[in-house]
Amino acid sequence: MGNVQTEMQSKKRQKLDKNRIYRFLGISMANEGDGYEMKGERFKIQRNPERELQMESSATNSAMKTRSVAVALPALSLRPESLGNPGTVAELHRRCHDMLPQTFDGFRLNVSRHLSHNVAVGHALQLGQKSQLANCQFNVSYMGETLHELSGEAYPMIIAEVDAKGNLSGTLMHFITPRLRAKLTATVLDSQLQSSRLFLDYFGNSCTCTCVLSNMNVQQEMGVLVASYLQQVTPQLALGVDFIYQREDIVPGGQAALLTAVARYHQDNRLWSAMLSLQALELCYTQIYGKCLGASVQLRANILKRQAISRLCYHCYIPKMEFSFRGGIDTRGVISAVCERRLEPLPVLLQLSGKLNHLTNRFRFGLGLVIG
Template identity: 65%
Template structure:
């Protein structure tokens, strides 16, 4: 696949400087979105493995018939519920999931906006392999990109989480940069994830996740950007315990050893908690430098709303968001909207154009303080 434009070394250098700057802030607290308008391509929704087998034919979010897989967060302590995530009463203690999924219900309601035009063409080759192309043309030459993606899904399924495995997702762009994610259950209760990005012939953001799912608890170990020769990297250990049918408590420990950290090394301990009752859920994470609180509530099977509060003492910043999600499977329609304390309003509307296998996306984002507006149109074929 030929390049649509030449490689620009200065863009790679700027991106590397930005990554080094954000490493320090991400360690000491929550990565805030107060800088600019938040129109960063790195903020797009990441690839997440959230699949569960469905024994009977159902309608997905856009009204398309599905009979094999349906998305939902893993580690639920209750019986399976709708895709929107409605919380049914917990019948017994179960695995609480991982700390990384603590705020998943709240984050899934946030609209992931984009600007310009985006076209995605996907095709399934057999039962396990899917390939596709994505073309994104923004209002700046730097945002123009063309990607080829490929995913493989195995025929085995975890009895604990309902995830199919092994699973491999990879992408390559016109510059030759490659990103890949691998997930596999090495044992019935042991899950391993490996992700890496090759940027300008150098490996960046390499991470290894090891999860253990107990009867009513979970443990996670993460190794990020480990460099044995220079003795640098990030180590994360987390533990989440289901205390009662509604309450889960845990702890998250981060140890970082890099040159950008004052003193060369630092450690951070955070306390996490989650409480759910009927159709409501509260979750929080507290450390000496940062605070994140989330509240999610569902109204029936088609409407949900969430509130998020983030505070970073180190950067002296705080932000609050109100988001909602409405979807009508029979009409093939989905809408996500949100507003925050910066005066930024964002929304993403998705509509399946039956009987064609096309999903139309409309994205908008406006900052009332700076009077900036971005609009995007997307088409997904397949």
């Protein structure tokens, strides 16, 4: 009986693919580059956003890439007999972001080895046309035996990565109580602490409260505070608010605040989500067709600069072939696609990535291998 329970817990942990870890860390799943940029973000947390986001995301991405396999589309369902916990505001557009193809350039190789049910180590190598894209990392991850009842996440969780230049990124997550989750992420560049974030999430019976402290400096009175609240009003409707306060020298006037209203509505196999503030708007719609096909539409707008972009994406999964395909097109003429195919009986996952910008006539292609 004990062996059966251990095997079931092991299978649940293996379902933690890279996309789920991305969502857990609150990293944007939208593509970047080649016409995908939306200038004028809600706020700037980091002093060097591009470099710090690259280091922060690469740690989790490399540590969990070896567990990335084509998975079936999740069903959009809620328990009608109870409201249930609505999740965090960071996961508001999770269903839609899962459809977006995560493209990459050049060649990418990920090799991992599971030392035990809890510990895994791996190497990640990425080569591109540009010299700065060449990078090599070593990563290690640890996941505990306990599974959280609400989220199904294994805890405690530790993920760390170091690259050839000695830069280090790490993440620590643990449930202090059954309803309180704490998470700490840090990035060290050139022997200096470049960024740090502390997440505190409280999961109630029908609501979730989140507090994030980013790059806090008590002596200089600088940093970013994010507070959000999401309430499940009915089994189909969830409403909430997201408040952001930033105090840094790079902000005009030294400080800034932003209040955002959020909403999510679920009906059968369809899901609507929205975030609205005085500066930005994001609308998402997702629909699941059976177990093998899903589609989503995303609209992002910068109200102050009067800029907007919309994307149409879909995800197709064939269980018998272990084949997954994600494709998308946006209003700026950018077509992107990523397909994954497991090469049985070898423990190898083949990844092909492509992105074409019709306006600039730029084409990018990527080849990836995940071994382990």
